[in-house]
Amino acid sequence: MLTLDNHLANIINNYILLAKVNKQQAFDDLVKDEQTLNFLANRFGSVELQNALAQLDQDCNNESNLSLSQSLKHGKEPVNSTSTFEKNLKHSLKSFEDSDSDDDDKSGWEETQALYEELWKRKRQTEEQSIKESHQKKEKKSNVVPICQDYRVGFCRYENIAHIGKCKFRHEGKRPTNFAFTLTPATPSEDQTWRTKFVQAFEGGNVTVTSIQKIENKTLETMYKLKSEEIRNRRKIEEISNFEPYLYHGTTEQALNSIMTYGINIPSDYKADPTCPVSGKLPISICKNDCKLCTQARHCWGNCHMYGLGAYFADKSVKSDRYVYDTNGAKDHKTGRKMLVCKLFPGKVKTIDTHLNKQDQHHDDILPPSGYDSVFAKGLGSNAKVGFSVINSEFIIFHPYQCLPLYLITYNKA
Ligand SMILES: [Zn+2]
Ligand SMILES: [Zn+2]
Ligand SMILES: [Zn+2]
Numbered sequence: 001m002l003t004l005d006n007h008l009a010n011i012i013n014n015y016i017l018l019a020k021v022n023k024q025q026a027f028d029d030l031v032k033d034e035q036t037l038n039f040l041a042n043r044f045g046s047v048e049l050q051n052a053l054a055q056l057d058q059d060c061n062n063e064s065n066l067s068l069s070q071s072l073k074h075g076k077e078p079v080n081s082t083s084t085f086e087k088n089l090k091h092s093l094k095s096f097e098d099s100d101s102d103d104d105d106k107s108g109w110e111e112t113q114a115l116y117e118e119l120w121k122r123k124r125q126t127e128e129q130s131i132k133e134s135h136q137k138k139e140k141k142s143n144v145v146p147i148c149q150d151y152r153v154g155f156c157r158y159e160n161i162a163h164i165g166k167c168k169f170r171h172e173g174k175r176p177t178n179f180a181f182t183l184t185p186a187t188p189s190e191d192q193t194w195r196t197k198f199v200q201a202f203e204g205g206n207v208t209v210t211s212i213q214k215i216e217n218k219t220l221e222t223m224y225k226l227k228s229e230e231i232r233n234r235r236k237i238e239e240i241s242n243f244e245p246y247l248y249h250g251t252t253e254q255a256l257n258s259i260m261t262y263g264i265n266i267p268s269d270y271k272a273d274p275t276c277p278v279s280g281k282l283p284i285s286i287c288k289n290d291c292k293l294c295t296q297a298r299h300c301w302g303n304c305h306m307y308g309l310g311a312y313f314a315d316k317s318v319k320s321d322r323y324v325y326d327t328n329g330a331k332d333h334k335t336g337r338k339m340l341v342c343k344l345f346p347g348k349v350k351t352i353d354t355h356l357n358k359q360d361q362h363h364d365d366i367l368p369p370s371g372y373d374s375v376f377a378k379g380l381g382s383n384a385k386v387g388f389s390v391i392n393s394e395f396i397i398f399h400p401y402q403c404l405p406l407y408l409i410t411y412n413k414a
Helices: 004-021 023-032 034-044 046-062 068-074 084-099 109-142 188-200 218-234 253-262 317-323
Strands: 182-185 207-216 246-249 311-314 337-344 349-352 374-377 394-397 403-413
Touching (some): 317 337
Antiparallel strands (some): 207 403, 246 311
């Protein structure tokens, strides 16, 4: 049975032996070993101990260390150099032995050797275990679904696409869950500005604004900022416009809450089930692929999306008014009509200012043309050809966080 001090003496011996074969290891182990450090500090003062440790640290940096396993492998003698540290430790051990010479229980050299062997055995076991674990981890990883390359700023375009190409990959970095919005009356100056703009952009239509509310959603603001940064980092500065237009968006009343909470919906490529509470009143589903109601029957061209399956915005409120539905899916209600004003980050814009070759030329586009971040379909006014070009301009995005909803306008039509 070893006394505590004898046990410490053995440990110190181990450090001396360890320092002979691997100084770095001895140093690393010792600086973590508070009990031994305290003992040594008591024996020959903390200043001397600090000097000895500094000396060992220096030795570690200056000399190449030969680890025990290396020396066994190459049949070489471990590096045998005497450092101040070693001398100090030996001195400490000596003084310890002198003062405790009457202790019968003092361990012999064999016992020290055995402890030393035990130390290395444990170290080898730990190393073998960690190698085994890292192999197991690697095997496990190879069975895991690869990371999706299309998942950018919390959205993968293929997550609600069932026919044109489903996403089979893993989405790293989840989107936030703390989406929430507040609606407050716009300030008198904002109110005045948007009443005027809205009525002007209605182009003489008999319309009365009843309220302008400000939408605030901190999480959406963050996502919008992240998305614009992601585009800025990917594009050359001269390629993108820093102009962030304020545009109108008309939709079903039942979709408004979801848009103000989670951001604009990017349509899927399948039909909406009439009983679906989210997409039911829409011609196309805006649900994710996991919606139990939307049947996933493909949505096909029906004089609808001229510039692809994206979210559409207009600079004319009269244009967006055509897409305003009430909760019953009717468009002809005269009072309490609601429309959004959103800020857009268009990035690199593909402008289409000619007639399409075919009416459904771009219908199934689920992304902007390669190399672009959004589409601008220029209104051709009286030169527009129905189904091939538009009278009023349209802006189309395919990522929800390129849009930030800012105001909710309620109005009546005569
Ligand atoms: Zn994906
Ligand atoms: Zn649905
Ligand atoms: Zn369509």
